[in-house]
Amino acid sequence: MDLERTPLLTDLYELTMLQTYLEHGMTERAVFEFFVRPAGPRRPFFVAAGVEHTLDWLSGMHFEEPELQWIRDSGLFRDGFAEELASLRFTGDVTALPEGTVCFPGEPIVRVSAPLPEAQLVESRLMNIVHFQTLIATKAARCRIAADDRRVVDFGLRRAHGAEAGLWAARACYMAGFDATATVAAGMRYGVPVTGTMAHSFILSHDSETEAFERFAHSHPNNVVLLIDTYDVDTGARQVAKLAPRLREAGIAVRAVRIDSGDLASHARSVRTILDDAGLQETGILVSGGLDEDSIAALVASGAPIDGFGVGSKVDTSADIAFLDSAYKLHEYAGRPRNKRSEGKQDLPGIKQVFRHFDVDGRMAGDIIGLTEEAAAGQPLLETVMRDGRRTGPAGTLDGARARCGEQLGQLPASLRALSTESGYPVTLSPGLNRLRSE
Amino acid sequence: MDLERTPLLTDLYELTMLQTYLEHGMTERAVFEFFVRPAGPRRPFFVAAGVEHTLDWLSGMHFEEPELQWIRDSGLFRDGFAEELASLRFTGDVTALPEGTVCFPGEPIVRVSAPLPEAQLVESRLMNIVHFQTLIATKAARCRIAADDRRVVDFGLRRAHGAEAGLWAARACYMAGFDATATVAAGMRYGVPVTGTMAHSFILSHDSETEAFERFAHSHPNNVVLLIDTYDVDTGARQVAKLAPRLREAGIAVRAVRIDSGDLASHARSVRTILDDAGLQETGILVSGGLDEDSIAALVASGAPIDGFGVGSKVDTSADIAFLDSAYKLHEYAGRPRNKRSEGKQDLPGIKQVFRHFDVDGRMAGDIIGLTEEAAAGQPLLETVMRDGRRTGPAGTLDGARARCGEQLGQLPASLRALSTESGYPVTLSPGLNRLRSE
Numbered sequence: 001m002d003l004e005r006t007p008l009l010t011d012l013y014e015l016t017m018l019q020t021y022l023e024h025g026m027t028e029r030a031v032f033e034f035f036v037r038p039a040g041p042r043r044p045f046f047v048a049a050g051v052e053h054t055l056d057w058l059s060g061m062h063f064e065e066p067e068l069q070w071i072r073d074s075g076l077f078r079d080g081f082a083e084e085l086a087s088l089r090f091t092g093d094v095t096a097l098p099e100g101t102v103c104f105p106g107e108p109i110v111r112v113s114a115p116l117p118e119a120q121l122v123e124s125r126l127m128n129i130v131h132f133q134t135l136i137a138t139k140a141a142r143c144r145i146a147a148d149d150r151r152v153v154d155f156g157l158r159r160a161h162g163a164e165a166g167l168w169a170a171r172a173c174y175m176a177g178f179d180a181t182a183t184v185a186a187g188m189r190y191g192v193p194v195t196g197t198m199a200h201s202f203i204l205s206h207d208s209e210t211e212a213f214e215r216f217a218h219s220h221p222n223n224v225v226l227l228i229d230t231y232d233v234d235t236g237a238r239q240v241a242k243l244a245p246r247l248r249e250a251g252i253a254v255r256a257v258r259i260d261s262g263d264l265a266s267h268a269r270s271v272r273t274i275l276d277d278a279g280l281q282e283t284g285i286l287v288s289g290g291l292d293e294d295s296i297a298a299l300v301a302s303g304a305p306i307d308g309f310g311v312g313s314k315v316d317t318s319a320d321i322a323f324l325d326s327a328y329k330l331h332e333y334a335g336r337p338r339n340k341r342s343e344g345k346q347d348l349p350g351i352k353q354v355f356r357h358f359d360v361d362g363r364m365a366g367d368i369i370g371l372t373e374e375a376a377a378g379q380p381l382l383e384t385v386m387r388d389g390r391r392t393g394p395a396g397t398l399d400g401a402r403a404r405c406g407e408q409l410g411q412l413p414a415s416l417r418a419l420s421t422e423s424g425y426p427v428t429l430s431p432g433l434n435r436l437r438s439e
Numbered sequence: 440m441d442l443e444r445t446p447l448l449t450d451l452y453e454l455t456m457l458q459t460y461l462e463h464g465m466t467e468r469a470v471f472e473f474f475v476r477p478a479g480p481r482r483p484f485f486v487a488a489g490v491e492h493t494l495d496w497l498s499g500m501h502f503e504e505p506e507l508q509w510i511r512d513s514g515l516f517r518d519g520f521a522e523e524l525a526s527l528r529f530t531g532d533v534t535a536l537p538e539g540t541v542c543f544p545g546e547p548i549v550r551v552s553a554p555l556p557e558a559q560l561v562e563s564r565l566m567n568i569v570h571f572q573t574l575i576a577t578k579a580a581r582c583r584i585a586a587d588d589r590r591v592v593d594f595g596l597r598r599a600h601g602a603e604a605g606l607w608a609a610r611a612c613y614m615a616g617f618d619a620t621a622t623v624a625a626g627m628r629y630g631v632p633v634t635g636t637m638a639h640s641f642i643l644s645h646d647s648e649t650e651a652f653e654r655f656a657h658s659h660p661n662n663v664v665l666l667i668d669t670y671d672v673d674t675g676a677r678q679v680a681k682l683a684p685r686l687r688e689a690g691i692a693v694r695a696v697r698i699d700s701g702d703l704a705s706h707a708r709s710v711r712t713i714l715d716d717a718g719l720q721e722t723g724i725l726v727s728g729g730l731d732e733d734s735i736a737a738l739v740a741s742g743a744p745i746d747g748f749g750v751g752s753k754v755d756t757s758a759d760i761a762f763l764d765s766a767y768k769l770h771e772y773a774g775r776p777r778n779k780r781s782e783g784k785q786d787l788p789g790i791k792q793v794f795r796h797f798d799v800d801g802r803m804a805g806d807i808i809g810l811t812e813e814a815a816a817g818q819p820l821l822e823t824v825m826r827d828g829r830r831t832g833p834a835g836t837l838d839g840a841r842a843r844c845g846e847q848l849g850q851l852p853a854s855l856r857a858l859s860t861e862s863g864y865p866v867t868l869s870p871g872l873n874r875l876r877s878e
Contacts, residue, residue, distance in 0.1 A: 004602060135600075162606075163602075
């Protein structure tokens with residue numbers, strides 16, 4: 001079972017419902033939309049991500065024989081069901097926000113229009129993909145804004161929630177404007193620039209800090225970033241200052257030092273002085289250790305001489321808000337609108353488009369959520385990316401998504417770039433959607 | 440690149456350090472220990488998990504040609520490094536807490552003893568595996584305790600952080616005592632019992648709630664659990680009451696109904712009355728919707744007639760504490776103890792064993808962390824599970840881990856079974872460890 005591909009990475013009910021649909025010939029077209037509900041003052045906007053993986057997954061969606069055998073043996077389905085699944089493919093249409101698009105609560109991020117069994121079956125994995133990547137791209141965008149013009153890199157693999165979380169977090173962070181990741185697999189698979197320094201264990205396994213520094217520098221002469229807090233930060237910085245002339249003779253520059261503990265602002269100041277006094281003005285200071293957008297913003301505001309931030313656990317798990325209240329809702333079946341009325345969860349009916357408006361300075365001024373058939377003013381954001389189970393064009397690139405995200409973060413109203421804000425972005429409903437809603 | 444296997448799912452620095460180690464013949468034995476630091480009053484204990492996957496991963500650890508080619512092409516390493524990696528395997532020893540063991544801050548969960556390059560290289564993925572599974576098993580154990588004797592099932596795949604997170608959360612929840620999961624892949628791969636109900640979209644795609652219920656019941660006569668809150672909970676329950684006699688004639692029993700929104704305790708009471716009045720005393724009530732250990736405990740305390748809980752996002756992401764402050768620390772290299780002194784992060788030196796003591800009632804009375812060479816009293820918890828890169832015995836079973844966890848949760852002092860507690864469990868240091876620490 002290839003975990004990245006298997007359609008059994010789903011909730012059982014998708015399969016049990018599918019059996020019932022097939023028994024009753026309920027194979028007419030269904031339209032589902034995936035969106036995110038409001039997430040409070042610390043998430044005034046979201047960055048849409050995960051659509052490219054969704055399309056890859058949908059394109060290859062099929063059951064393999066061992067999976068069908070498990071279904072037969074499970075005792076949970078009627079005879080013959082596995083045989084029907086054997087020929088199942090995704091033949092539907094997908095409309096989505098391009099990756100890296102800045103979006104807001106209630107706005108559809110992905111719409112699936114397909115025969116009901118297909119549109120239902122893909123629910124769990126589609127949400128699993130889009131929810132997580134949107135969660136992390138959003139969190140990372142906040143760090144990107146907080147870091148201003150300083151370098152930000154992702155170090156979060158070890159405490160990300162499993163393999164895919166680590167890999168995808170690296171990609172989502174890069175999309176949101178990070179400069180690099182430490183996760184090598186993200187370099188190989190997605191071309192994300194990879195970077196790294198050294199671990200405390202590297203220092204400890206040597207007889208002295210200087211020996212460790214020197215060996216590393218000669219081994220990696222183009223990327224000398226030295227970790228200086230294993231014993232004492234200032235002492236570590238002085239060792240670097242002492243070692244640098246010897247390295248310079250060998251043609252090696254110390255690109256940066258890293259501080260991973262203690263009062264980072266205060267350490268950065270004293271280290272800067274030590275390095276400057278030694279003529280190492282070109283050597284940067286990178287800090288890490290439990291950072292998130294709040295601590296990054298505080299460090300930037302402190303004026304501490306910090307050139308870059310390494311962030312990990314808090315970003316790769318989106319620790320302050322570890323999941324978004326996202327949903328994949330049926331809005332139409334067999335040409336008729338459908339809407340549930342469960343308490344406290346009234347969602348917008350209809351098949352929707354988002355129309356964005358800008359002010360004279362090119363800043364986002366407001367979105368209108370309307371029905372696809374309405375010819376509302378504004379820039380429509382959702383694009384058809386799959387038709388009859390096939391991509392309508394080449395896959396979007398990560399660099400393209402990153403550029404889009406960077407541009408749109410720059411277009412955000414200043415109030416929404418704050419770390420916490422009660423001021424919302426104006427999202428209004430079109431006349432047609434309002435009419436449908438009140439019906 | 441097979442994501443579950445690839446050694447490139449690592450931080451770049453593991454590879455850059457490895458190159459330096461190899462250049463200097465630093466291949467003597469290193470000992471690293473993985474442990475978790477204190478996580479506050481809402482995590483007075485942890486449930487160790489992930490060791491079995493770690494052993495699987497270590498056993499198969501090797502570089503494949505496309506990965507080596509990426510390394511050659513990356514420009515980050517010297518010529519010939521890829522060729523050295525080609526023959527690299529894990530040849531070390533692993534000592535660990537058996538999965539499902541209840542443990543405490545500072546206690547080693549996994550120890551790796553191997554030639555330095557190997558022990559270093561495996562750091563990132565080992566942490567990625569053990570940290571996450573321990574995180575979720577711990578969170579799930581809290582739900583298991585809160586639910587008392589009621590059924591608890593995992594519905595969290597869609598908002599888990601990617602594929603592996605969803606799959607492993609299902610396994611970790613089952614290990615911690617959950618009754619089942621909705622995640623089908625966990626049934627196929629690990630034999631976790633799978634279960635499910637139906638989605639609101641299933642109801643909505645039918646012309647009436649009753650039609651949806653009836654079709655589902657005939658399609659899945661042995662597992663009829665009906666979702667009754669799509670329109671109105673009491674109305675839904677009355678539909679079930681009305682439908683039940685017709686189903687009974689067909690030999691079909693309604694096992695349970697599910698309520699997924701609103702005031703769950705109050706809904707459960709009115710639904711119970713409706714069902715009882717219809718003679719459906721055997722039909723259970725399952726509730727879901729944003730549940731965690733706190734809301735489960737509150738519902739249990741309310742005395743509401745609830746038979747089972749479906750939990751999802753908050754458990755599969757451990758939303759209140761989305762990561763644990765875990766570390767994989769070098770304690771010995773080439774026979775000499777090593778320890779860093781970074782501020783605020785003093786860890787216990789030495790190669791350690793945990794010795795557990797019980798009171799006369801069989802409850803855990805206290806642990807002593809000692810050095811392996813000390814013959815302390817108490818039950819030693821860490822076991823050698825891999826020697827020279829090979830498992831020392833058959834893999835531990837999930838059922839075995841589940842039984843161990845259940846037994847040990849039962850042995851916890853009552854104060855530690857509380858949802859939040861300031862009272863700690865007595866973990867003391869042996870004389871030998873205290874001596875080493877003060878040196």
